[in-house]
Amino acid sequence: MTRKLQVPLVTAEVDGQRVQVPEASTLLEAIRAAGKDVPTLCYHPVLEPIGACRICVVEVEGSRTLVPACIRRVEAGMRVRTDTPRVQLSRRMVVELLQGSVDTSLAPDVRRYAAEYGARPERWEPFAQEGPRAKHAPKVDNDLYVRDLDRCILCYRCVRACGEEVQNSFAIAVAGRGLAARIDPGFDLPLPDSACVFCGNCVAVCPTEALVPKTQFEMRRAGTWEEGRQQVVTTICPYCGVGCKLNLHVQDNRIVKVTAPLEDPITRGFLCVKGRFGWTYVHAGTAADPGGGAEPSTPPGNL
Ligand code: SF4
Ligand code: SF4
Numbered sequence: 001m002t003r004k005l006q007v008p009l010v011t012a013e014v015d016g017q018r019v020q021v022p023e024a025s026t027l028l029e030a031i032r033a034a035g036k037d038v039p040t041l042c043y044h045p046v047l048e049p050i051g052a053c054r055i056c057v058v059e060v061e062g063s064r065t066l067v068p069a070c071i072r073r074v075e076a077g078m079r080v081r082t083d084t085p086r087v088q089l090s091r092r093m094v095v096e097l098l099q100g101s102v103d104t105s106l107a108p109d110v111r112r113y114a115a116e117y118g119a120r121p122e123r124w125e126p127f128a129q130e131g132p133r134a135k136h137a138p139k140v141d142n143d144l145y146v147r148d149l150d151r152c153i154l155c156y157r158c159v160r161a162c163g164e165e166v167q168n169s170f171a172i173a174v175a176g177r178g179l180a181a182r183i184d185p186g187f188d189l190p191l192p193d194s195a196c197v198f199c200g201n202c203v204a205v206c207p208t209e210a211l212v213p214k215t216q217f218e219m220r221r222a223g224t225w226e227e228g229r230q231q232v233v234t235t236i237c238p239y240c241g242v243g244c245k246l247n248l249h250v251q252d253n254r255i256v257k258v259t260a261p262l263e264d265p266i267t268r269g270f271l272c273v274k275g276r277f278g279w280t281y282v283h284a285g286t287a288a289d290p291g292g293g294a295e296p297s298t299p300p301g302n303l
Helices: 026-031 085-101 108-119 121-127 157-162 199-204 214-222 272-276
Strands: 009-014 017-022 055-058 079-080 145-147 171-175 182-183 212-214 230-237 245-251 254-259
Touching: 009 026, 009 055, 026 055, 026 079, 026 121, 055 085, 085 108, 085 121, 085 214, 145 214, 157 199, 199 212, 212 214, 254 272
Parallel strands: 009 079
Antiparallel strands: 009 017, 055 079, 145 212, 171 182, 230 245, 245 254
């Protein structure tokens, strides 16, 4: 006779509502199980939560400080408040400090939370000791993706995706401290000289376009990137036998980007360099690409 393994349940209260979740669930999972939500930025459904951005904070009865919902485990009898004035003030400050230090104009979640919490980043200007982070030109050192680090909110999603949770390349990390902190492949090297294998998995999880496919970057610059006009077509990657599911983003009958659906159990949204970037041959010699689909010419660097 087989016995089913039963995970013990924990009962807590979210905004006055009783909720039961499996032991070791996070507060965020309990909040969502109660049909509510809190804002998140560094959280990504496929990566281990790290509680870096602090926008998901909630009040827990008996706790002196606000508690990050994405990493705190539920305990029996916990009483959680997700939207008190104290919580709102804290979230507003997180957004204001982000907007005061980097360009969040292409970060839809930050912009949405800014509107929701009435962020006014300009109110911090008189207190700025060092001024905003130094401005850097976008780093365009390969044919596949661009690093526009003045948009980086240091959520660490890319570092986690490149490391042991997904890619195991360990090509990038956070270098520097304070306002000088930045995502870097080491010694400010160009990506083709680093351990990067150009899988683009860091790009896939970046919420701000600080890491962005080169096609998207160039089309934005030219004013031709129009997400509203793009169709997403799901297909299977033509390269190897794994058969990863691809989402082709198509604009004007031309593939402009490739992603993978998060809910696919095979890829969980992650791909290799061929699946993510090796699609320009589709347009070779067609009216959509009279140049012959030549770019990107060769895989860069160490491939
Ligand atoms: S493209 Fe892949 S290997 Fe290169 S930095 Fe990003 S996640 Fe790491
Ligand atoms: S580059 Fe993007 S994913 Fe990486 S830390 Fe910055 S904002 Fe987050």
